[in-house]
Every structure is written in C-alpha cells, then in structure tokens.
Amino acid sequence: xxxxxxxxxxxxxxxxxxxxxxxxxxxxxxxxxxxxxxxxxxxxxxxxxxxxxxxxxxxxxxxxxxxxxxxxxxxxxxxxxxxxxxxxxxxxxxxxxxxxxxxxxxxxxxxxxxxxxxxxxxxxxxxxxxxxxxxxxxxxxxxxxxxxxxxxxxxxxxxxxxxxxxxxxxxxxxxxxxxxxxxxxxxxxxxxxxxxxxxxxxxxxxxxxxxxxxxxxxxxxxxxxxxxxxxxxxxxxxxxxxxxxxxxxxxxxxxxxxxxxxxxxxxxxxxxxxxxxxxxxxxxxxxxxxxxxxxxxxxxxxxxxxxxxxxxxxxxxxxxxxxxxxxxxxxxxxxxxxxxxxxxxxxxxxxx
Amino acid sequence: xxxxxxxxxxxxxxxxxxxxxxxxxxxxxxxxxxxxxxxxxxxxxxxxxxxxxxxxxxxxxxxxxxxxxxxxxxxxxxxx
Numbered sequence: 001x002x003x004x005x006x007x008x009x010x011x012x013x014x015x016x017x018x019x020x021x022x023x024x025x026x027x028x029x030x031x032x033x034x035x036x037x038x039x040x041x042x043x044x045x046x047x048x049x050x051x052x053x054x055x056x057x058x059x060x061x062x063x064x065x066x067x068x069x070x071x072x073x074x075x076x077x078x079x080x081x082x083x084x085x086x087x088x089x090x091x092x093x094x095x096x097x098x099x100x101x102x103x104x105x106x107x108x109x110x111x112x113x114x115x116x117x118x119x120x121x122x123x124x125x126x127x128x129x130x131x132x133x134x135x136x137x138x139x140x141x142x143x144x145x146x147x148x149x150x151x152x153x154x155x156x157x158x159x160x161x162x163x164x165x166x167x168x169x170x171x172x173x174x175x176x177x178x179x180x181x182x183x184x185x186x187x188x189x190x191x192x193x194x195x196x197x198x199x200x201x202x203x204x205x206x207x208x209x210x211x212x213x214x215x216x217x218x219x220x221x222x223x224x225x226x227x228x229x230x231x232x233x234x235x236x237x238x239x240x241x242x243x244x245x246x247x248x249x250x251x252x253x254x255x256x257x258x259x260x261x262x263x264x265x266x267x268x269x270x271x272x273x274x275x276x277x278x279x280x281x282x283x284x285x286x287x288x289x290x291x292x293x294x295x296x297x298x299x300x301x302x303x304x305x306x307x308x309x310x311x312x313x314x315x316x317x318x319x320x321x322x323x324x325x326x327x328x329x330x331x332x333x334x335x336x337x338x339x340x341x342x343x344x345x346x347x348x349x350x351x352x
Numbered sequence: 353x354x355x356x357x358x359x360x361x362x363x364x365x366x367x368x369x370x371x372x373x374x375x376x377x378x379x380x381x382x383x384x385x386x387x388x389x390x391x392x393x394x395x396x397x398x399x400x401x402x403x404x405x406x407x408x409x410x411x412x413x414x415x416x417x418x419x420x421x422x423x424x425x426x427x428x429x430x431x432x
Binding site: 045046051052054055056058059060063066070 | 378379380382383386387390402
C-alpha cells in the first residue's frame with residue numbers, strides 16, 4: 001500500500017522535474033539564465049584569477065544540457081545546482097571589481113600611489129615624495145639636504161655637488177684627480193705630474209731605474225765604486241807604475257817571490273776597475289850577456305806576466321806582451337844598482 | 353568503443369597539467385579535467401557514445417591548454 005502511494009507520487013514528480021522545480025523555473029529557463037551569467041563573467045574571470053570557477057561553471061552547464069537532452073533530468077538538475085554555486089562564487093568575487101571588466105572605463109590611478117609609481121611633482125599626491133623635495137625636478141638641487149644624499153646629480157664631480165672624490169668614477173679625468181695632486185696623492189711615476197716626486201726618484205721602490213749619477217743609487221749594484229787600496233802600483237797618465245819589481249828566477253821567465261805576485265794582483269785590480277783599459281806588458285834586461293838572448297828572455301818574461309794576468313781573469317785581447325831586451329835602459333849598466341834597475345817589467349797604458 | 357580514447361584523454365590531460373604548472377592555463381586545464389572525469393563517469397554507466405564525446409572534448413581542452421602555455425612562454429622569452 002505504502003509502496004503504491006510512493007510510486008504514484010513519483011509519477012506526479014517526474015513532470016515537475018522536467019519542467020521546473022529549480023526556484024520555481026523550468027530547467028530550460030534555469031539553464032538559459034545560468035548560461036547568460038556564465039557568459040557575462042567569462043572575461044572578468046579570465047582577467048581576475050577566477051579561471052577555475054569559470055571553467056567549472058561552464059563544464060557543469062554543458063553536462064546539464066547534455067543530460068537534459070537525454071532526458072536525465074535529475075542529473076541535469078544536479079549539474080545546474082553546481083553551476084549555480086560557481087556562478088554565485090563568480091558574482092561574489094567579481095562584482096564591484098571594475099578592473100576585471102574591460103567595457104568599464106577606469107580612471108587611471110593617481111601618481112605616487114601604490115597602483116601608479118610614476119611621480120608627478122605637480123600632483124598633490126606627490127607633495128611628500130622624496131624626488132619632489134629639495135632634490136626634485138627643478139634645476140636647483142640642494143645637495144646639502146639629507147634627502148639628496150642618493151641623488152645622482154649630487155654625486156662627486158657633478159655640476160651640483162662641487163665635491164671632488166677622486167675615487168668616484170665621475171671624477172676620472174678631472175685635472176684635480178691626476179696623480180701627484182693635492183686631491184689625489186696617488187703616485188704614478190709614469191705620469192708627468194709625478195716627475196718631481198721624491199718617491200719617483202731613481203733607485204726607489206716605485207722607480208727601480210738605476211741612475212748612478214743620482215745619490216739614491218750610490219748603493220746600487222752597478223754604481224758601487226770600489227776603492228781598493230793598492231800598495232804596489234800607481235796609475236799615471238801613461239803607465240801603471242809599480243814600486244816593487246817583479247822578480248824572475250835567474251835566466252828564466254818563472255816569476256818568483258811573494259811580493260812579485262802581490263804587485264801583479266794590484267795590476268789585476270787596476271784592470272778590473274777600468275774594464276776598457278788595454279796594456280802593453282814590457283820586458284827589459286840589463287846589457288849583460290848576448291843581445292839575442294836578452295831579447296828572447298825579456299820577451300818570455302813579458303809573456304809570463306801577461307799569462308799570469310790572463311789567468312787572473314783579464315781578457316787576453318786587452319794585453320800585449322813585448323820584450324825590449326837591453327835597448328831601453330833607465331839606469332847606468334856600469335853599476336850593479338843600475339843593472340838591477342834595468343832588469344824590469346813595465347805596464348804601459350795603450351788605451352783607457 | 354574501447355577504453356583507448358579514455359586513456360588517450362587521460363594522458364593528454366596529464367601532459368597539459370604538467371605543462372601548465374600551477375598557475376598556467378587554469379581555465380583550459382580545469383575544463384579538460386572535468387570533461388575527463390565526466391567521460392569516466394559516463395563509461396561507468398555504459399554510455400559509451402557520450403563517454404567518447406566527453407573524452408574527445410577533454411583532449412581538445414588539453415591541447416588548448418598546452419597551446420596557451422606555449423604562447424605564454426614565447427611572450428616571456430620575447431619580453432626579455
């Protein structure tokens with residue numbers, strides 16, 4: 001009995017589901033109304049981040065339409081209700097937001113506002129804007145004002161600041177910022193400004209050039225003047241005069257005696273001090289014995305001395321050896337002292 | 353009808369979702385997902401013809417989503 005009553009009730013409800021039952025409208029009317037609203041919000045939803053809600057409303061409306069066409073009214077009604085909820089959501093989120101609707105002309109946001117960061121110093125909004133204060137758009141910039149601290153026009157070496165800061169890129173090229181000036185004490189020895197700077201003198205850290213005429217270079221390696229105390233030689237205009245004779249073994253060219261070598265070492269030191277000097281080593285004898293023998297002996301003794309000097313490091317090209325025999329006596333050969341003086345070696349300067 | 357079209361649609365929607373990320377082509381991706389869900393639902397009711405239609409629509413929306421993401425990427429690169 002109860003079941004029969006229910007089935008007859010459902011038979012009565014079916015036409016109601018087909019034709020209305022959604023807020024007093026038929027499903028078709030309801031669908032049309034929803035369709036209009038969904039279309040109405042499309043553009044605004046796409047513009048204002050409501051794409052998900054818009055897509056959901058549209059899809060459910062399509063599903064509702066398809067269900068209606070196939071006579072599935074209950075399913076269609078469910079989809080329409082879902083659509084309705086999304087449309088309500090769109091309405092609540094988008095209505096009143098004019099920026100979401102392109103057909104509504106919006107006045108541009110005023111300058112110096114969060115929506116418009118442009119600065120228009122004539123606009124009241126911008127009255128307190130930093131760039132409209134003493135560092136505003138006018139040409140009279142007050143660089144002393146704290147607000148102007150970061151203003152590019154107040155950077156060093158600009159027309160407004162008058163400040164010179166040689167470390168600032170703006171000041172590059174300024175005459176005041178050249179090296180060795182008051183504003184730029186940096187020393188650049190290659191710069192003409194620094195020519196007279198003591199730090200750029202020769203033989204300094206900044207200028208390692210050696211100039212032996214400069215007092216700074218007195219201790220420089222190439223400038224050291226060696227003053228050697230020589231006991232046995234004196235350099236004259238034409239000779240290296242020796243005050244101690246070089247002794248040889250009798251009738252031989254073998255040099256003997258410690259002092260003989262000391263004399264020769266002094267000669268070596270002179271030749272070292274004057275590296276361009278060239279010498280002739282002369283060998284002389286007394287007149288005792290045969291002329292030919294004496295000539296030969298004097299030549300051998302001169303050669304022996306030359307050889308010693310070469311072994312001591314003197315270049316051979318700077319030395320010439322020549323034996324004169326008894327032909328150039330300096331004392332009387334008739335006395336023993338005279339003969340002893342005539343047996344000698346001399347060092348004649350050929351060139352300095 | 354086999355379930356191939358449903359599978360294809362599922363893959364396309366997945367690819368479009370990945371391509372779009374979280375903030376790209378939300379409209380198209382949402383449509384594609386809803387149509388795919390609907391296609392599966394219809395399949396469950398053995399309404400294969402309707403399911404096929406929804407699956408095709410899902411694939412179409414997935415393609416549109418990818419196209420929109422591509423265009424957005426192109427604009428971003430061009431703007432740099």
